[in-house]
Amino acid sequence: MTLSSPQPASAPPAQTSASQDDLTVNNVEVVYHDIIQVLRGVSLTVRAGQVTSLLGTNGAGKTTTLRAISGLLKPENGKIREGTISFAGRTLSALNGTEVVKSGVVQVPEGRRVFKHLSVEENLRAGAILGRGNWHADLERIYTYFPKLPALRHKQAGYTSGGEQQMIAIGRALMAHPRVLLLDEPSLGLAPLLVAEIFDNVRRINREEGLSVLVVEQNANIALRNSDYGYVMENGRIVMEGLSAQLASNPDVKEFYLGVTEGGARKSFRDVKSYKRRKRWM
Amino acid sequence: MSQPSAPQLEVQGVTLTFGGLNALTDVSLTVPPGEIVSIIGPNGAGKTSLLNCISGFYHPTRGRITFGQHDLSRAAPNVVTGYGIARAFQNLELFRGLSVVENLLLARHTHLRYGLLDSLVFYGRASRQEAENRAYVERIIDFMELEQHRSHPVGTLAYGIQKRVEVARALTLSPELLLLDEPMAGMNVEEKEDMVRFILDIQREQGVTVVLIEHDMGVVMDISDRVYVLDFGQLIAGGRPEVVSADPRVIEAYTGVAEQKHAVGA
């Protein structure tokens, strides 16, 4: 049966116990084109079996962090100058993209990037290039997570809607049997209902397959609600971290990421002031 | 028909078909001059397609779109722009290799009125007009707070800044109607606030009509004068924001909750 997950998931209790299967990013610095420094010593941990979120302003370096982990910096002319990234006893920072995927870490790129000219099913099959397991069975597994997809299997992915494309992109990544899934802004440009649906699905996969997830989000609200632990990044540095619930109640996070006043009421966009309070960590 | 100061945008029974698939079905709506009108709806509902129809990138299979006395239904994009309608794209469509200034100068194309021969000799008319329009561009740069990026190639700018350049460029066209397709996608609350401030200023200070596509219900509810909701290519609701957000069909199709509660935690 396809639904059986390899490892019955009971969420790990706390942040304390370090596990072999944690993904750790240790003091990483990244430069593009040898001169543009984007990450200035980033450290974070994705605990095994948990959902970890990474928040931050535009251009903070979130995508860059994911690229550093998944070995996709090189095509962008970027490289890790300092620090290490390790997972399951391997040093990911020394590997290329293919090897990282082999070691069980797969990224769903920002903006979805489905293969536009391939059918939905071919998109998923393209995810099975490393030939783990039986792709027929895997397809069925993905279809149970995303019941909308089977009906579209022969449709060209370029003509599916944004939400469907996000599902295809996640499904495609799952075909490679990852142990850690990196999601880059899955909610980008999606309608609220779809955002909720995507996150529900991610949560479910996380639970059923014991898959660790690192999700980069602008929608802090939904990300914090659906993760166990969170990091906030600005200007290439981690400026804050904590259990998601703790983060959500931090006044700065509230003000700058959740858009609620200290009182707890939602600010109106109509009343934005030109004068802005300075962030405390700056 | 009376002639208001700024013309009104009128979409009448527009249907758009892509090989059997109806991206839009019989959509009719009105955008009165000076208002901020938002269009919301699930992904693939046809919002961008509607904007494409207005701005001339697609032509409706059936129906009519007018802007004042201009019929937009069959007009090419550059013609629509000439009527005073500007657009910022959902997926950045900037001239990536050019600097911010050059991007904005391009938006002055229709305001520069000299011929190829003037260009060849570049004396008098061409030279003078170039300088005048350059000054105009600098004012927009000031307004949109893009000074420090002025001469950088836009391709190297951060995503959020590029979005702002996109809006600035549309504004440089001196439009009467501004079409904004998800100008705040991928921004955090703080950055959204900045963008909202620009949009409000554009509307208030320059009297520009704005059509806005946005998924952030907070923004939509706060700043729109009027909201239309699309679902599967059909218009399912339209009216004042608070009325629309309470509409059960909208809740079912789109928002999922009666009012966007920004409460934290599960």
Next chain:
Amino acid sequence: MPASRFTQTGNYRTKYQQDQTIFATYAEQLSVIVLIGLLLLLPLILPKTMLRDVNMIMIYAVAVIGLNITTGYTGLINIGQAAFMGVGAYATALAATRLNLPFFLAIPIGGIAGALVGTFVGLPSLRLKYLYLAVATLAFQIIFEWGVGHTPLLAQGGAISLPQVQVFGVKATFFNHNFVWYYLILPVLVVMGLLWRNVLRTKHGRSLIAVRDNDRAAAAMGINPGTAKIMAFMIGSFYAGIAGGLFAYFQKAVVIEDYGLHISIQLLAMAIVGGLGSLPGSFLGPLFIVTLDRLVGNGSQWLGSQNLFPAGVDVATALRPLSFGLAIVLFLMFEPRGLANWWRLSRLYFKKWPYKF
């Protein structure tokens, strides 16, 4: 006037109009005058066969500016520029031999003919992009060659001889031919270069670049991408036509082989080696390619006499395409912005001189 206009290191301009100038500092203006002076004296110091190469370089430069207009600035890949040259050459030849027009009228007629045909051939660009357009221009090149071969009026590709010209009482003969034509080609090249430089700083020039970078966004700016593309083809093939007219006179006769596919490719190579979308590159590219060819040709005469190669191998024939191809490939791999970039860097260097950067 501030002395800084001599060695301006920063931007001290106070008017937008000053941003428009081509040669900003006195140093630059001076260097241009010196350059033109040197160019005027060049034939007096150059050996005769080299003068012929210089003339070829200048004619090709006119065609390469045109190619840059379509391909470099507007992004419409054109593998048929030699055919446009051919159109100009044949028009010029007909004007000179059938209508007995003098050269200063016959050559512009070549340009106009080029522009007309170019406009027509450019029409597919309204629908076609990138590679597809490239293939369409390639098809035009082949159809052109075939068409000439089947047109008795054009001697079916055989030679149509052109009359020798007489300027200011000087008659061009076999022995002063290159000399006379040098002084005819040089001004044409300078004027053609200046005209294009002017267009570049105006809305017309910008609109071409806009269409290249993103034609949908260009349309949203009120630019009609179709008009812009057609205009690019029109101007680009006008330049080609002028070059063709010059070439017709310069070669003393028009034959189809001078306007074949390999010439189109050579022009593209010149544009690329010079730097796509760059005016200085349009001069440097032809200079480099022709010089390389001559050097390799001479070098291989020596190499060939060393008996290093098996019988039946002509070293020059092997090394010339080899070096030509390698030049293209290496430039694209290691200096995709072409010689124009070296030019730019060296100018920057002198601007900041004596300060190193």
Next chain:
Amino acid sequence: MELLPQLLIAGVVIGSVYALAALGFVLIYKSSRVINFAHGQIIATGAFIAFALTQRGVNFWLAGLIAMLATFVLGMLIERVFLRRMVGEPIIAVIMVTIGLSSVIDGLIHLTPYGAGTFSFERPALLTGQGIELFGLPLSKTQIAGVLMALGLLGGFTYFFNKSTLGITMRAVADDQMAAMSVGTSVERVFALAWAAAGLTAAAAGVILGLMSGLTLGGLAGIGLKVFPVVILGGLDSVVGAIVGGMLIGILENLSAGYLDGIVPGGGTREVFPFIILIIVLLIRPYGLFGTKEIERV
């Protein structure tokens, strides 16, 4: 009158050679969106390698096989050394690299005794003797072999691209390299493979062409140009398109030679007719009969 069917058959025969030549083109375009202007030169290289081997007493079939292996490696090398650095560069740059390469290979062939002159294969026993006759049109065994070879290779590749995971991945890479990398595809390997496979088919095409009409550098390399109408008609990224396009162009060429040449003074219309068709196809259906339409949304 039996002229028409005969022209059609002759068209199919020559068309299958075009198809074979076009196949290598399509393979490269399909995975990397590169148009290879040096394909004709690779075809020539394959043919001359085979020829040089037979000259040295190697059995014809073995020579053909070695030539295919050699161009397989050559394709891979070209990708590795030249094209890999060009990933992400503008289209025109990549096109020009292949144009440059065509000159380089031309030059290299000129360094061998095969650059100038015309040569012909010693026909192997299997291909000599009477062929078959269709509608009164005698076909040589070489021609039949050419058709079979073309159909076999083309069928195989069609199946490969549509059904095998590697085939799908190659298409995926063409679509979005970054996304393909994100699921663990080695884009480099895919490109190298595509070029290698193209090289292999090029040698096959070259040998068949050499058998049919002798070996000259110009003639063999020139086939690289003839292939354009074929792939534009069939669709740049379609293997099926290469077959159909090849056959159609072959047939149309023959029809024009059969019927138009009588009308046009001087004839020789087959040289230009395919290119006129090419322009028409481009205007009506730029992505060809079977090619993928670019998805463009704003």
Next chain:
Amino acid sequence: AQKTVTLPWSGAITGPTSDAGASYAAGVEDYCKYANAQKMLPGITLNCVTRDDQYNNANTQRNFEDFVGNLNAPVFLGYATGGALQLKSVIQETKIPTLTASYHIGIIDAPDNTYTFLPVSSYSENIVALMEYIAKKERGAKVALVVNPSPFGRDPVVDARKAAERLSLKITDVQEVGGNNLDNTALLKRLESQGAKYIINQNTAGPVANILKDAKRLGLLGKMQFMGAHYTGGEDLTKLAGDAAKDFIWATSYYLYDEGNQPGIQLVKKIGAQYKRAGDTIRSVHYTSGMQAAAIAIEAMKRAGNSPDAAGVYKGLISMNGTRAFNPGFAVGPVTFSAKDHIGAESQRLLQADATGNFKAITGAQRSALFQLIHPMK
């Protein structure tokens, strides 16, 4: 003191038609060196320059300017039809006597024809001779012309039409076929359907060989007689077409390699061996024709005595007639030139290929009387 005089040649050592050009260049070069070795020109050392122009006229022009402008060559040995036509006015102006490898009659037609000479009979004359042969065999026969798509190929068509009229032959078709033609089924089927029995080719050997091979496959060799002008035949053809070349009839002025009893051929073999040329090169008729051109030029210089300048060479050339005709032995007749006569060895033979691929003469050396009627000189 020894004077140095340049004997220059520019032609296609590579590129289109290089199969002919490479051997031709070797012939020119070797004969020139041989002349130096033999001290044929007292007090003069020849500077033997052969330059590849890749069949590209711009290169030809450049070479010409270099030869004449810098090296002061008193004579020019050219190659292709296109290049020769383009240079006509320049040659007229510079008065440099010129001999080309192209035997295109237009080169010596007016205007601007004072200084251009053909070493042997023209393509047109070749073809008229072939037509005379046909007319003798079969009255009112149907003939088709297959020509190269270039001035080189098209040139003889006019004269062929005139000849057909006089000989009451019927020209059913004129078709252009170039080097890229891979399949001639349609062509041959059409010619067959028109009932053409004699197919006259004006081309290089490559395209002709392809046509012959296809004709063999289609079983047409028995029904059609293929024939051709100078550049269609010889070793090249039999090498390419194999047994399909059997019975091909070829018109040329040259002696062939296997006519070892001819003094000219003996010289060819001797020089070829001396300069270590490959067997294929020596066997090629183009090697012989290269020597013919060089020999004529050198003889003209010799006749110019101690003033081997352009005028002297011209005088030397036009002195070759009557008792002063020049016979180097490469072609079947003596080379005769005069102010009016610009064709060297006018005589030619028709030869036919046998089963082993050797061409055997089927006529004696003769001039075509008819040709002089339809294409009178001057």
